[in-house]
Amino acid sequence: EVHVLESGGGLIQPGGSLRLSCAASGFTFSSYAMSWVRQAPGKGLEWVSSISGSGGGTYYADSVKGRFTISRDNSKNTLYLQMNSLRAEDTALYYCAKDFQVAVSGRFDPWGQGTLVTVSS
Amino acid sequence: DIQMTQSPSSLSASVGDRVTITCRASQSIRSYLNWYQQKPGKAPKLLIYAASSLQSGVPSGFSGGGSGTDFTLTISSLQPEDFATYYCQQSYSFPYTFGQGTKLEIK
Numbered sequence: 001e002v003h004v005l006e007s008g009g010g011l012i013q014p015g016g017s018l019r020l021s022c023a024a025s026g027f028t029f030s031s032y033a034m035s036w037v038r039q040a041p042g043k044g045l046e047w048v049s050s051i052s053g054s055g056g057g058t059y060y061a062d063s064v065k066g067r068f069t070i071s072r073d074n075s076k077n078t079l080y081l082q083m084n085s086l087r088a089e090d091t092a093l094y095y096c097a098k099d100f101q102v103a104v105s106g107r108f109d110p111w112g113q114g115t116l117v118t119v120s121s
Numbered sequence: 122d123i124q125m126t127q128s129p130s131s132l133s134a135s136v137g138d139r140v141t142i143t144c145r146a147s148q149s150i151r152s153y154l155n156w157y158q159q160k161p162g163k164a165p166k167l168l169i170y171a172a173s174s175l176q177s178g179v180p181s182g183f184s185g186g187g188s189g190t191d192f193t194l195t196i197s198s199l200q201p202e203d204f205a206t207y208y209c210q211q212s213y214s215f216p217y218t219f220g221q222g223t224k225l226e227i228k
Binding site for chain 1: 164170208
């Protein structure tokens with residue numbers, strides 16, 4: 001069964017850094033692009049970043065560009081999101097999602113259960 | 122950025138009803154439109170991709186239509202488990218953008 005599981009969230013002060021991880025299982029990880037999508041409390045969905053299966057292509061929302069870095073370790077079947085210079089508006093549940101092909105397509109399935117990031121002093 | 126606008130934002134309906142949710146893009150996105158269902162406390166689930174293709178495992182009561190800028194998600198006969206929030210999303214160009222959501226509630 002295809003499964004993705006996020007970890008690494010927590011309470012962090014404004015300006016701080018955090019690294020999220022997403023462990024994948026049940027599929028050939030390197031053959032699929034992966035993405036991060038976030039949801040602020042009580043709000044809608046916001047795409048954050050995507051990465052191709054090889055890791056050679058990365059894409060970011062303007063709201064996180066220059067502060068967040070997406071990466072993957074295909075030998076460990078793990079996706080990462082390095083989050084620097086965190087702001088209060090980054091507070092959200094961060095979901096990891098699998099794409100349906102090796103290149104980024106924007107079709108997200110399945111999604112993990114999410115990891116909560118709270119940016120507050 | 123491409124703006125996605127859903128209507129209505131909320132909808133009350135009864136079990137057995139046929140309901141349609143609409144999604145409009147601010148520019149043509151051809152058929153690069155996906156629909157997701159999200160239940161409280163759960164992750165979103167892909168229902169429809171490429172505007173009208175049913176994701177594997179999704180009940181046939183769900184259907185999608187449209188192309189260009191105007192799209193629909195139709196549930197032919199509401200089941201108790203269908204009460205949730207639905208989001209459209211364009212995958213035509215970066216940044217990928219979602220509609221604001223339509224909350225489907227029990228009447």
